Amino acid sequence: MDIRRYSENSITIYIGDEINEDTNKKLVHLKNELEKMEIDGVSEIVISYTSLIIYYDIFKTTGKDVENVLKKMDLAKLEKRSLKYNLVEIPVCYGGEYGPDLALFDDNGLSPEEVIELHSNTEYLVYMLGFMPGFPYLGGLDERLFKDRLDNPRTRIPAGSVGIGGKQTGMYPFTSPGGWNLLGRTPIPLFDENREPQILYEAGDRIIYRAIDEKEYKQLQQQVEDDDYEVKITSREAN
Amino acid sequence: MTFKVLNPGMFSTIQDAGRFSYQTFGFSPSGVLDYKAHKLANRLLGNEDDAAVLEMTLQGVELLAKKDTVISTSGAVAPVTINDKRYTHGSAIKIIEGETLKIGKCENGSRTYLAVLGGFDVPPVLGSRSTHTRSGIGGFKGRTLKNGDVLKSIGGDFSEGLKKIKPFESDNIIRIIPGQQYDRFKAQVKRKLFNSEYTITKDSDRMGIRLNGPELETDEGHDVLSEPTQLGSIQVPKNGQPIILLNDRQTAGGYVRIATVALADIPKLVQKSPGGKLAFKEIDVDEATKIYKEELTKIDSGEYFEDLRDFTSIRRHISLKISKLMEE
Numbered sequence: 421m422d423i424r425r426y427s428e429n430s431i432t433i434y435i436g437d438e439i440n441e442d443t444n445k446k447l448v449h450l451k452n453e454l455e456k457m458e459i460d461g462v463s464e465i466v467i468s469y470t471s472l473i474i475y476y477d478i479f480k481t482t483g484k485d486v487e488n489v490l491k492k493m494d495l496a497k498l499e500k501r502s503l504k505y506n507l508v509e510i511p512v513c514y515g516g517e518y519g520p521d522l523a524l525f526d527d528n529g530l531s532p533e534e535v536i537e538l539h540s541n542t543e544y545l546v547y548m549l550g551f552m553p554g555f556p557y558l559g560g561l562d563e564r565l566f567k568d569r570l571d572n573p574r575t576r577i578p579a580g581s582v583g584i585g586g587k588q589t590g591m592y593p594f595t596s597p598g599g600w601n602l603l604g605r606t607p608i609p610l611f612d613e614n615r616e617p618q619i620l621y622e623a624g625d626r627i628i629y630r631a632i633d634e635k636e637y638k639q640l641q642q643q644v645e646d647d648d649y650e651v652k653i654t655s656r657e658a659n
Numbered sequence: 660m661t662f663k664v665l666n667p668g669m670f671s672t673i674q675d676a677g678r679f680s681y682q683t684f685g686f687s688p689s690g691v692l693d694y695k696a697h698k699l700a701n702r703l704l705g706n707e708d709d710a711a712v713l714e715m716t717l718q719g720v721e722l723l724a725k726k727d728t729v730i731s732t733s734g735a736v737a738p739v740t741i742n743d744k745r746y747t748h749g750s751a752i753k754i755i756e757g758e759t760l761k762i763g764k765c766e767n768g769s770r771t772y773l774a775v776l777g778g779f780d781v782p783p784v785l786g787s788r789s790t791h792t793r794s795g796i797g798g799f800k801g802r803t804l805k806n807g808d809v810l811k812s813i814g815g816d817f818s819e820g821l822k823k824i825k826p827f828e829s830d831n832i833i834r835i836i837p838g839q840q841y842d843r844f845k846a847q848v849k850r851k852l853f854n855s856e857y858t859i860t861k862d863s864d865r866m867g868i869r870l871n872g873p874e875l876e877t878d879e880g881h882d883v884l885s886e887p888t889q890l891g892s893i894q895v896p897k898n899g900q901p902i903i904l905l906n907d908r909q910t911a912g913g914y915v916r917i918a919t920v921a922l923a924d925i926p927k928l929v930q931k932s933p934g935g936k937l938a939f940k941e942i943d944v945d946e947a948t949k950i951y952k953e954e955l956t957k958i959d960s961g962e963y964f965e966d967l968r969d970f971t972s973i974r975r976h977i978s979l980k981i982s983k984l985m986e987e
Contacts (some may be wrong), residue, residue, distance in 0.1 A: 554684060
């Protein structure tokens with residue numbers, strides 16, 4: 421554990437220097453444990469690939485105090501515990517107007533059916549969220565699906581779009597410009613301020629995409645409009 | 660309803676102290692850029708510190724009052740008029756239904772704040788009334804104000820004394836704390852950072868202040884694994900031109916960070932306009948914490964206020980009190 425301070429009201433902990441599942445697991449354990457401890461003055465914990473930032477109120481605690489709490493934590497012991505996480509199923513209608521770049525994978529020697537098969541049969545680990553609210557940085561994309569971003573980024577990618585950019589797959593919770601190859605779209609809102617939880621997943625969770633046809637897409641879309649839809653979230657435990 | 664927007668200014672958004680606890684889900688904190696001006700405007704009215712205000716960029720708004728209330732302004736000095744009569748910036752001013760409030764161009768900074776009794780009333784999203792225009796959430800419909808928008812306020816009783824915000828001098832020295840990749844930069848590059856002036860460019864916004872000046876290069880690469888960003892992080896992309904991240908920043912970033920702006924200097928920094936120049940001075944994190952604590956304590960103590968001596972504004976308060984008495 422490498423503990424650093426780069427601002428008045430935060431402390432940063434680094435674990436390792438590369439993206440891997442083991443580091444993610446350690447960070448999630450650490451975050452869960454710190455949240456459970458409810459340290460007076462600690463206001464927010466943010467997780468990323470290899471680090472964790474802890475924000476605190478400088479009138480309630482000090483960087484030194486938080487550092488002392490951290491130094492007393494036994495990461496090796498925490499690691500041995502099993503980790504609870506959610507598997508979140510996201511229904512995706514691949515191809516057509518929803519995934520205009522599906523055919524581009526011809527360059528990878530893959531038919532649209534093969535792309536769908538490869539993309540939807542994997543449980544992706546959510547390493548962190550960022551870029552925009554609810555945007556997951558996912559790990560586990562099949563190498564055969566790696567694809568450079570588009571030369572000319574689109575000015576408008578609809579919310580719910582699922583795509584591939586380089587070695588990563590992910591989805592856009594909000595309409596935005598972007599250069600990813602679009603495979604499909606989900607009718608499920610990835611952010612809904614009136615839903616609990618507002619964002620369906622967090623770091624340490626896993627996402628699986630389920631291929632649906634246009635008919636089911638439209639049905640789900642209607643259910644979303646009627647505010648009568650469910651998202652399949654399964655609680656799991658990993659050793 | 661309290662106000663109807665007659666002219667929305669250039670980039671005016673409802674903001675409170677910010678949306679915290681959700682950065683790990685990718686939500687930018689947003690919130691007022693100048694936390695000092697925000698608190699002072701609210702204190703003039705006796706509002707809660709976190710009450711939502713209107714942040715106006717470079718150019719103020721024109722509002723039609725739809726009911727009686729009390730307002731205050733703070734931050735960059737801008738002419739404040741009610742039905743074309745000028746009042747004191749940085750003080751509480753009563754406004755009557757049917758009157759037009761006009762806030763002009765920022766004269767000595769780039770952000771003027773308008774507070775209203777009780778705060779602006781918009782539905783909180785994830786615990787905050789702040790607007791994040793990029794994702795379209797919070798504030799007034801997730802966007803900047805437009806002509807014809809109708810703004811509500813929470814209201815309350817006004818019982819504050821007659822005071823105004825003291826004028827303060829500002830220099831261009833920004834104190835910074837060594838950042839995550841400070842050691843990736845050679846001593847001569849660091850010298851460039853501390854011995855040169857950097858100019859704020861026009862493409863600066865609520866996400867970040869983009870600077871132009873001597874290139875900050877490193878042989879060890881400008882990219883890092885995406886990491887959480889922080890308020891005031893000075894990131895250096897490949898072109899060597901630093902960007903200071905502000906409240907609407909993305910919550911994760913993959914550029915090297917040479918330093919972090921001391922929180923005590925954020926209000927000074929965010930009031931600089933495009934074309935303005937900055938000089939940097941290094942301090943350590945403990946010193947930065949000390950001066951930030953002092954600054955917050957000073958804001959709390961009322962030290963930034965003085966008695967209101969401006970006759971027009973005082974007379975307005977008194978005559979309004981008399982008219983109120985006569986009504987009763």
